[in-house]
Amino acid sequence: MAELDSWVAALEKELGLPAGTVDVHAVLDLARDAAHAVARPAAPVTTYAVGYADGLAAAGGLGAAASGDPDAADKASGLAGRWAAEAQG
Numbered sequence: 001m002a003e004l005d006s007w008v009a010a011l012e013k014e015l016g017l018p019a020g021t022v023d024v025h026a027v028l029d030l031a032r033d034a035a036h037a038v039a040r041p042a043a044p045v046t047t048y049a050v051g052y053a054d055g056l057a058a059a060g061g062l063g064a065a066a067s068g069d070p071d072a073a074d075k076a077s078g079l080a081g082r083w084a085a086e087a088q089g
Contacts, residue, residue, distance in 0.1 A: 030046060030050060030076060034046035034076070034077075037080035037081060
């Protein structure tokens, strides 16, 4: 995990983000949920979409997160769970 922590710190700096902005465990949990419930390629697509939605919400009140709904990561994780349940039955 030390290499990942170093990478994230360098990435935050490169992107002009405050140190500690990226919640690595939350991102990995979301990626796991998407990969296991949908398909492995869903992991990076889902984490990108959640970051984009959060960015839109922060930038100007756009997107689902701005309307008082649960945050985008929780919504995406819930969708992945429902997706898997529907696929099974």
